[in-house]
Amino acid sequence: MDFTVSPQTEQFRTEVREVIRTHFTDDERHAVAQSGTKHSWPLHRGLAAAGMLGAAWPVSEGGQNRSPHEMDALYEEAARAGVPMAGFSTTMLVAETIRRVGTSEQRARVLPRVVAGEILIALGYSEPGVGSDVAAVQTRADRREDGTWVINGEKAFTTTAEEADYVFVLARTDQKATRHRGLSLFLVPTSSEGFAVSAMQTLGGERSNMTFFSDVVVDETALVGDVDTGWQTMLVALDFERGGEFAAEMKRMMDLVSTWATGEGNAVSSNTLRRIGRAATETAVAGLLGSRATSLRAEGRAANLEGTMAKLYATEALQRHSSQLLDALGTSGAARGNAVESAIEGMYRHAFVTTIYGGTSEVLRGVIAERRLGMPRTPRATA
Template identity: 30%
Template sequence: MDFGFGTGEDVFRQEARDWLRAHPPGDDPRRWERELGQGGWIGIGWGVEGYGNRRAGLTQQVVWAEEYARAAAPARLGHIGENLLAPTLVAYGTKEQQDRFLPGIARGETLWCQGYSEPGAGSDLAALRTRAVRDGDGAYRVTGQKIWTSLALDADWCFVLARTEEGSRRHHGLSFLLVPMDQPGRIEVRPIRQMSGTSEFNEVFFDGALAQAHDVVGGEGNGWTVAMGLLALERGVSTLAQQIGFEQELRQVVRLAVDSGAVHDPVLKDRLVRQWAELRTMRWNALRTLGGGATPGPEAAGAPNVAKLLWGRWHQRLGELAMQVKGPAGAAGPGPWSESYELDELQRLFLFSRADTIYGGSDEIQRTVIAERILGLPKEPR
């Protein structure tokens, strides 16, 4: 199978590189989102244009994602709106919803977060208990708690999966609601401090938060179908960009191994080579599956679930390998003279990667999806 790119992609790659060189990100992530929007780089993979975005084919989307990662450009505040909500609105939303929300995402002006997981409903999303009840004006009042909500402190809106049918159970009676975050006294966001010292994730508490009836995507009671369609879109092209980041981390580990002389240990050297070979295999697998033409929905989940299983454990092994290369220094901070305990990049890699096999759907859930939905194996008795 040919995994190369053609002349058209080479021209597009140069355009992307030139633009990224001419537009340094700076320190303001919101300003950076707006600059990306002005350049037309947000929403290139939506399959529709006219919202201020340029339109790119699949291979061009891959090229942009790779060049963005190679330029060491910052993590995107607008990722959730661009890559999760917007394609979902294209697939399931009304024309009015698309015209209302897509322009703000494409301009880099409106930021989103995802309200799925709850304290008692993480990988088992169908166990969620957040409720949305109609009030006298026909709108919804949302009450409940979400957790592990990325970028909630920065978000202007949250798409929330909530139970709208009284007495419903599991995946029945759920709706996909668009909820504005600027509701003081009705929405509270609390950062979750991780052992790596950062706080990317948050708890979000809804206490009668308002959601308009016309902001239900896919119709009332169809939330599970919309939510599963969104999850099928969750990895896609971004997987390849993620792998560029992995490659940069691996190079850092290899460089440290060479500089410290640890590379002369034959066992460690073998592990480094294996990490490199497995990363190349993951890239080829991602390129192969991206061209499959699958449509959103549970039946399209096989390739993303396999990819998640592959990269989650690979990244954990990389963190473990980094600590092996660092040796005893991996367990130490900068020294007793320092006023604060600061982790270096490889220490943060190791600690954060502990969660790789849990977030985004645990490995056990990924295997269950593959077994039951893709291979057709019998379900476990409940």
């Protein structure tokens, strides 16, 4: 396998780096760190102005027809710069879904505003007590005689909802249907009456949210995909899941550690060098796993499983090594204020959530065991 990237990808990478440098200033980095919001509007608008939102889409749809390798470069540069991309990612996930299963009215109303960087869309799948087993959602949507829908329920971990224009809500629309049937997806404006947000702070200093829907009324244009087929609509998104970007977080950690290790006056013992060496090796492996998934995608093949493997490996390696490397910094690892040490300590706290969102490690292991190794399906525990 040859994962050498083309000069065109390197050129695009340079352009992305420049957009990040221009729009994600030190002041903006500080503001984002203070609020914990996983989104930067100045950067988002900067990416939009450079045509980098929806960059993978055809030119006729406002995109740049970028290859999977080029899109990888975009995510990698963002991760290496420590840019919060949750808002970008959820917005593009929903936009892709609308692009594929939305009505022509939805495509015309939503997609140009996404590409222009005008709107943000948060993901409302999880609920208190409902995460991995997302088909168990309790939020309900009931159709009224006039065709409108009334939504009631609570969502947990609705990241960036405090900034978003819409939440993409998974709700039960048929109370009698079996688990994976009777679910539907709605694009709910956050300006709706009855919608509320409250902050959830995480260990990593990143803000997420609880969101509440109390008799929120939406019309039929909010329904994305056919009624009661929300499960199938969610699966559409699997096709463009990636997984490779977590390797870039390892690379960011290595960049930080290299800066620290070569810094003046920092004592680097042979034990620390061994830790750095091990982390560098696993960073290379994580990068190769990500590249394999991307290369398959570039050939037009599905790479969901390869992306899953890349995500699982990279996030567990990130957790392991950020802990070991923080330890290697000694007492200076606990000091706040010094840019490099603080950033490594921040990586350590951030690493915990990476094995949870986008599928927990246990769930991903189950997916690999069943789909690649042909092992029997794990029976679901009953409460």
